Amino acid sequence: MTATLLLQSALVGITNGFVYALVGLGIAVVFRGTRIINAMQGEFALIGGMVAYIALERAGASMPLALVGGVLAGGLLGLLVEMLLVRPTRRRGGSEESYLLLTLGIAFAISAAVLLLLGRDSHPLPGIGGDGSQIVFDAAIRVHALWLMLISAVGMVLLWFFYHRTRVGLSMTAASIDAEGASTIGINVSLMRTLTFLLGGLIGGLAGVLVGPLITVHYEMGLMLTLKGFAAAILGGLTNPFGAIVGGLTLGLVESLAVLTLSSGYKDVIAMTILIAIMILLPNGMLGRRGRRGG
Amino acid sequence: MGRSPGAGPLAWIAAAALLAAWAGAPLVASRSVVDILVFTGLYTIAGLGVTFLLGQCGIVSLAQSVFYGIGAYASAYCTTHYGWPAPAGFGAGMGVSALIALAVGWPVLRLSGYFLALATLALAIIGHVLFTEWDWLTGGTLGIGGIRALAPFGFQLNSPQRFYYFVWPIAGLLLWLHYNLLHSRTGFAMHAMRDAPAAAQVLGVDTHALKVKIFVLSAVLGALAGSLFAHYVTFVSVDSFGVDRAINFLLLAVLGGAKTIVGAVLGALFITVMPHVLSQFGDVHAVLFAVCLIAAVIFLPEGFGGALQRALRRTPAER
Numbered sequence: 001m002t003a004t005l006l007l008q009s010a011l012v013g014i015t016n017g018f019v020y021a022l023v024g025l026g027i028a029v030v031f032r033g034t035r036i037i038n039a040m041q042g043e044f045a046l047i048g049g050m051v052a053y054i055a056l057e058r059a060g061a062s063m064p065l066a067l068v069g070g071v072l073a074g075g076l077l078g079l080l081v082e083m084l085l086v087r088p089t090r091r092r093g094g095s096e097e098s099y100l101l102l103t104l105g106i107a108f109a110i111s112a113a114v115l116l117l118l119g120r121d122s123h124p125l126p127g128i129g130g131d132g133s134q135i136v137f138d139a140a141i142r143v144h145a146l147w148l149m150l151i152s153a154v155g156m157v158l159l160w161f162f163y164h165r166t167r168v169g170l171s172m173t174a175a176s177i178d179a180e181g182a183s184t185i186g187i188n189v190s191l192m193r194t195l196t197f198l199l200g201g202l203i204g205g206l207a208g209v210l211v212g213p214l215i216t217v218h219y220e221m222g223l224m225l226t227l228k229g230f231a232a233a234i235l236g237g238l239t240n241p242f243g244a245i246v247g248g249l250t251l252g253l254v255e256s257l258a259v260l261t262l263s264s265g266y267k268d269v270i271a272m273t274i275l276i277a278i279m280i281l282l283p284n285g286m287l288g289r290r291g292r293r294g295g
Numbered sequence: 296m297g298r299s300p301g302a303g304p305l306a307w308i309a310a311a312a313l314l315a316a317w318a319g320a321p322l323v324a325s326r327s328v329v330d331i332l333v334f335t336g337l338y339t340i341a342g343l344g345v346t347f348l349l350g351q352c353g354i355v356s357l358a359q360s361v362f363y364g365i366g367a368y369a370s371a372y373c374t375t376h377y378g379w380p381a382p383a384g385f386g387a388g389m390g391v392s393a394l395i396a397l398a399v400g401w402p403v404l405r406l407s408g409y410f411l412a413l414a415t416l417a418l419a420i421i422g423h424v425l426f427t428e429w430d431w432l433t434g435g436t437l438g439i440g441g442i443r444a445l446a447p448f449g450f451q452l453n454s455p456q457r458f459y460y461f462v463w464p465i466a467g468l469l470l471w472l473h474y475n476l477l478h479s480r481t482g483f484a485m486h487a488m489r490d491a492p493a494a495a496q497v498l499g500v501d502t503h504a505l506k507v508k509i510f511v512l513s514a515v516l517g518a519l520a521g522s523l524f525a526h527y528v529t530f531v532s533v534d535s536f537g538v539d540r541a542i543n544f545l546l547l548a549v550l551g552g553a554k555t556i557v558g559a560v561l562g563a564l565f566i567t568v569m570p571h572v573l574s575q576f577g578d579v580h581a582v583l584f585a586v587c588l589i590a591a592v593i594f595l596p597e598g599f600g601g602a603l604q605r606a607l608r609r610t611p612a613e614r
Contacts, residue, residue, distance in 0.1 A: 037409045037413075092594075092596060096409060097349070098596055100409065101545075101546070101549050101588075102592045105589040105592055106585075106589060108585035108588065109585035109586055112585055115578075116579060116581075227416065227417070234413070263428065265428045268421075268424050269420075269424050272418075272421050273417075273421065275413070276414045279410050279413070280402055
């Protein structure tokens with residue numbers, strides 16, 4: 001095994017890791033704000049990718065506009081899902097299972113709707129900054145992958161500021177830690193839950209427009225993204241959105257380095273085995289923060 | 296629970312009518328409809344395992360497709376490759392499933408709630424990848440063909456009608472055993488574990504061992520259904536054992552009503568008949584199916600079985 005090959009795999013792993021981190025970040029944000037495991041986080045990415053694709057290829061929009069459109073579409077979907085479906089379920093006293101099944105059902109519906117709209121074909125999105133590559137110490141990395149890392153990193157920093165420095169972000173945290181207490185000091189808890197889904201949708205949409213050029217937009221892409229995102233979020237401890245970043249990068253790296261020694265078909269087996277092992281052995285994630293279940 | 300609702304003459308007439316409808320269905324229905332009803336029977340058996348785990352132990356299992364696959368491949372491989380008789384294939388499938396369920400269930404069932412659900416989903420993915428990669432055993436995407444039809448006592452079960460009269464009595468028998476188990480000492484221990492885990496432990500119920508036992512039982516049911524499936528369609532490939540199948544089995548349990556006995560049947564009817572009914576609307580049928588599903592989750596949290604039970608219980612009171 002040469003050093004170049006190792007570096008090449010590491011670069012692929014980090015690129016994938018950022019994608020897993022973004023999806024995991026969305027799952028962690030939604031879980032932190034609503035205590036719901038969102039099994040349709042990957043579908044936010046699907047819708048984001050699809051809208052960007054339609055805007056670029058069919059409506060002839062410019063690249064930045066298409067990207068923003070994709071991100072906003074994810075957010076809008078999050079908003080609609082919360083107001084039209086999650087809220088009625090909550091009113092009827094939803095249990096953990098019913099939210100899981102509800103979001104799974106929505107994931108099916110969206111996947112089926114995209115199949116109807118776009119058909120069975122894969123639709124590649126053009127990469128940001130063209131489809132060229134950059135050479136890093138003999139190893140090649142796509143220019144798009146560099147943009148992906150940069151944009152995700154900026155998004156993550158912005159999210160940190162949102163949670164720690166803005167009134168809405170702090171209110172969201174308060175509402176999730178102690179709903180009753182938050183409402184006594186005038187925080188609209190139900191609005192915060194809606195905003196949580198909006199935020200989760202925006203992050204999912206961003207993941208979609210960024211991953212589109214790598215894995216193409218395809219009606220079945222959502223479920224696997226969701227699962228890898230789960231693995232990332234759980235590695236990071238689930239309630240800590242920024243743990244998902246560490247989790248995603250770890251997962252991406254381990255996956256791509258493991259492929260060097262095993263057949264590439266086993267990539268998902270490795271990722272899923274890690275997921276199960278971490279849940280059993282490190283119940284609070286790698287960062288060891290307490291309270292996977294609590295605030 | 297326990298008291299069968301309204302056990303008057305009306306109930307007997309209803310039961311007799313149901314039985315007549317069941318027995319007469321293959322005589323009047325078209326071949327494709329009977330084919331669907333055979334699948335309803337197969338899914339009832341596999342889904343019963345999931346229903347049991349969810350309704351009696353509160354365990355969300357998305358791994359049933361793995362055991363369904365193991366059963367199907369065991370039957371396919373043993374009968375075509377080794378030329379073993381069919382019962383040996385059934386035995387191999389159920390045996391291997393039980394062992395894997397024991398080995399995997401022991402550590403994984405320490406988890407609970409969402410995390411257990413995710414772990415079982417991860418198992419379903421691992422299973423599907425291994426079914427694809429181990430093509431020396433499973434034939435990969437090409438699959439294994441030429442599996443003989445079952446022939447109990449020399450009677451060839453080579454048409455949907457014949458298989459229908461074979462699979463449903465098995466399903467019925469399993470439902471009856473399920474009912475008996477629920478009303479046994481173990482059944483009460485399971486209820487206690489589901490509703491008050493701490494109290495059950497104090498009373499000396501080894502909850503972890505009990506969960507593992509039920510998980511193994513559920514896996515055996517999945518393998519049995521898988522073996523029957525392999526002999527029915529005579530061809531198996533990885534497409535039948537994907538994550539979507541696992542999700543279908545869970546939906547079956549939830550939609551049917553995991554806490555009721557008839558839930559598995561009602562859920563299986565929904566997931567097999569509904570897509571067929573909706574397919575006349577053309578390409579949107581998948582969307583419509585998912586919408587039905589969302590509606591059922593929101594409006595019938597107890598499932599069809601729960602709704603039916605409530606309706607039956609209400610009728611005598613209104614008289």
